[in-house]
Amino acid sequence: KQEVTQIPAALSVPEGENLVLNCSFTDSAIYNLQWFRQDPGKGLTSLLLIQSSQREQTSGRLNASLDKSSGRSTLYIAASQPGDSATYLCAVRRERGLTFGEGTQLTVNP
Amino acid sequence: EAGVTQSPTHLIKTRGQQATLRCSPISGHTSVYWYQQALGLGLQFLLWYDEGEERNRGNFPPRFSGRQFPNYSSELNVNALELEDSALYLCASSSRGLVTEAFFGQGTRLTVV
Secondary structure, X not given: OOOEEEEOOEEEEEOOOOEEEEEEEOOOOOOEEEEEEEOOOOOEEEEEEEEOOOOEEEEOOEEEEEEOXXXXXXXXXXXXXXXXXXXXXXXXXXXXXXXXXXXXXXXXXX | OOOOEEEOOEEEEOOOOOXXXXXXXXXXXXXXXXXXXOOOOOOEEEEEEEOOEEEEEOOOOOOEEEEEXXXXXXXXXXXXXXXXXXXXXXXXXXXXXXXXXXXXXXXXXEEEO
């Protein structure tokens, strides 16, 4: 079973819509969870970092929550824009390192 | 302040050759992670170095190896290249400790022909 799972794999929404991306992980023994954005063929840009003791973090139109006990995190994007189109990845930090989900490919249509 | 830098940005090699990829972490960072991302696929963990030591290794054959230097920069070596090794290789760095944020470089695109 995948250690980190992201649902949905792809999402297409009209501009202006609020949306939620989901990340779930097995084994709640994590140090933190990080959300990243990746544009095609590029490296990853860190969006938000949530420590295991925290419930949520906010940056601009982005809000990430963490429920460690249930092994879930959500990334909420408010008032989506075409420039938000990218692949969004979550990663959990454990003793053995940083493990990624497969990502959600987001397309925001003008 | 400079971010994580990777070199070269692109690399073309012939099957059977060796490739060396380099990563310079953010100043003050002691951990370096390497990942492979084949076209259209997710990030596959390769190696993790921290303060000069290999901390963990992913499920890759021994021809994938690396090292971390005293200045915390790192090299990834891939021997006996195969066509399937063609991918974007990403390096990330973080500061000391397990609760710190990871930052990525822009990657090296390796093409094996």
